[in-house]
Amino acid sequence: MDTGLYDELSSSIGSSGLVSMVISLFCVAISWWALQNLKLDLVIRYPKSPQARLLHLLLAIVLGHFVAGFLLDYLGWSGQIRNMF
Incomplete structure (x- = not known):
């Protein structure tokens, strides 16, 4: 295999992995922020306990x-649309 092609493929896979990690962490952070309004005291006996926080x-x-899975799938699908035409 050509080393230039190998290097290009390797960097493409690496950057794809990095984008996936960043999107996943961003979505978890947004979910954490959105769940702050969830009233856990209606469901859990001690909402300030370590178990409730976990x-x-x-x-x-x-x-x-x-959410991250959906966004990454959507990103992949939108990239494949250009192959239709």
Whole structure:
């Protein structure tokens, strides 16, 4: 394999991974911010306990993961549209 092609492919994969990580972390942070208005005291006995805070964090991670997955899929699909024509 040509070393120039290998280097180009390697940097493309690396930058794609970096973009995915940044988008995922951004979506988790936005989810954490959005979940701040969620009244956990209606569902959880002690909303200020470490378990409640961990649940809040896990909910933010799950929601952020789904949103990031959607955004990354949408980004990939929009990049493939140019191949149609």
